[in-house]
């Protein structure tokens with residue numbers, strides 16, 4: 001399913017949040033801010049407690065109380081540090097820090113996330129993987145990720161490994 005996608009998405013989303021200047025009640029959440037840049041909320045895990053955003057440069061930080069890890073169904077593990085940062089613009093997250101995906105036995109930084117129509121492209125620098133945007137309609141939860149309701153584990157053995165197979 002949506003392993004990589006989830007990971008990437010989460011990373012991206014954490015970041016975009018704060019029009020610190022607006023009145024309290026009008027301050028968008030990190031998740032609604034993500035949507036305003038045309039990203040699905042599912043790239044950002046639940047639990048963002050604060051964020052800041054420089055709307056002129058797109059530079060952002062997003063904060064969680066703790067680091068956040070979860071597995072995508074049958075495949076990738078994702079890890080978000082308690083602070084993530086990057087630059088957001090419409091359809092593009094770049095220079096991401098704090099988000100990692102485990103591919104085979106390596107933890108790789110997800111450095112860029114691009115929305116291209118109905119697809120989300122996650123780049124770890126040396127390679128990238130595409131996922132359908134439908135995989136990211138909801139934010140994953142730390143711990144159980146996208147599978148908090150049905151706790152089926154599936155097989156963890158290399159089910160989908162888009163990062164490995166894509167060029």
Ligand SMILES: *[C@@H]1O[C@H](CO)[C@@H](O)[C@H](O)[C@H]1NC(C)=O
Pocket residue numbers: 047048049065
């Ligand atoms: C984060 O920690 C603060 C202070 O301990 C707590 O009030 C808040 O509920 C926590 N938020 C989340 C999302 O865990």
